[in-house]
Amino acid sequence: MLTDLEIKTTAKWISEVQLRNGLIPWYSGGHIDPWNHIEAVIALGMAGFDESAIKGVDSLFSLQNRDGSFCHYYLTNGVKEPNRDPNVISYCALGLLALHSCIENLDVERYFPFVERALDYVVMYQRDDGSFPMMITPEGLCHPKSLLAGSCSILNSLEAGSFLAGIVDIEKPEWKRAHESLGDFIYSSDSRVVADKSSWAMDWYYPYLANIPRFGGQGLGLGPHREIGRFFVSGSGVRCISGRDWFTAAETAEASIAFSLSGMNEAATEIFWTTNRFRGEDGSYLTGLVYPSQASYPHEERSTYTAAAVIIANDVISSGIFGSLGEFFIERWLRRHHR
Template identity: 30%
Template sequence: MSDASGRRSLADWGLEPAVDYVERTQREDGLVLWYPDGPADPWDHVESAMALSVAGRDAAARRAYRWVADVQHDDGALWATYGDSEDGDGAHEGDEPRKETHRSCYVAVGVWHHYLCTDDRAFLETMWPTVRDALAFACAHQAPTGEIYWTVGPDGEVYEDALVAGCASIYKSLACGAAVADVIGHTEARDRWLEARADLGEAIRERPDRFDRTWESKSRYAMDWFYPVLCGVVTGDPARRRLEAGEDRFLETELGCRCVADEPWVTVAESCELVLSLAAVGRTERAREIYEWLFQWTDDEGVFWTGYQFEDGEFWPGERPTWTGAAAVLAADALSGLSSAADLFTDPQPE
């Protein structure tokens, strides 16, 4: 049931099981794993924390951000992945211990989002050093041509190539970090980050030659298609044209968005991010239509599977990631105004 304005609540959308699952999968130290006893990564951890904020689970959300502050390295970075050890100090077993710029600095988006949800200035002040250092790490790896390099190895060697989707995410992180700095009066940091953001945006829009230079192009991945819109790099008519140009390639009617253009697999998280992107360009009815398709990809408890392999007719992989449900919560927020942070992705800050 919706209210007189047509808005729907978290319960109306059937999303309470997804939030319960996120909170249930959170460790005592605050880290939200992908699934019970699974690995974790900082970007998806923050997305899960954002869902907790939308749902009013403020203590759990603050605990999640405290984890980021506790494990952040002196250079402002985080490991790309984490395992199931309670000390939280190392990369997930079997993974190369590297520091990815976009995963390390996404905490800025989460911190700003939590402030919008709660108006908790004390939280903003507490998390300021974490946000400051995370964005300093990213900006330290910005090329003269504007892109921000993808990762740093355990030996400190910088991998001098860049990802479109990763850089778009950093673009959003810089905007949110600048907003945090503005509220608490750190104008020098704000101006520095906005300048870095402007250079990064220009690189994404105007310098495609600066991306995917040393590996196969990632353009077959849906994230490269819509992330520049989702994160506010491309707006207005160019954004609408970008989304329209990719729909035939990535969107499967009544199923969702393919993760990869040439694979028969729709994923809930990418579909939800597409919903946010469509809402950002004013195509709200189309966004709502696609979002409604996704509830067929839940288990009996109402928790979302990763996605559906439509040639084999099976859920694949057989996992229920916390961040998938979190993406669904953020999409519902954008469509229904569940929180005071509902327009975080649909009303991008201009340069």
């Protein structure tokens, strides 16, 4: 696992990419999306960079639209992609819980109204079958399909949001109902509704990040080992897309989290160690490598969300906590606050 110095070095690199206004782009000069920004903020909090993390939270909520949503992508001078992604919008709930599990004096009551508006917006678009559209236009028009990985991430965010509501003593039973309905939908895996992204690694491991087996998950009983051969190559990492020799550090780190949360720590550690191939001396991580040439792709791109995923994976694997990612941060909060 990473040493304390290695964690601090990577977090320092992320903080150096962070803009003065607190936003964290994909890379220096790159665009910003709220989901990956939150991922980087979580990592900063885990590494003890409290001031940078809180600055990141403040900057995120400054972008929130009046209806509680966030746009998909931002530039330093405005909006790049105005459509709304329910997964991106809801992730602020998991981010706030994660930070509160790291920063004891974080003012949750101050930030909760932002999370409440975000989750209320998302839940408003839940369909009768429990699914969420993969994209919503600013006018409220919904894409007919859902995403499996995105749905699993929303599930974690709803779980985190419900726990946060309990912390601030606010009743949000509709979030719990939305969580149960979405879990049942993911379990059913209705191919008519879910976009086929089965060749992407995220659709392999995300059901385990959300602990979908607790809903009965068809074919999920064997855990993430079920399709490991399609994506993981020992010594190289996790393929972003099966059948292609493009290995990405973020997917490798996230897959290691899925194995760890499933109680498969030995496999999780083996997968995690391959992220070292992507690490630079400054603590940054290449987004991806192509084999057998080991050329970086995109060329020499070192991304903040990739570095963040590695820090988070290191924390999860070291914790010994099993379940969903939402359950992980709940247990992490309980341990910190001695509940």
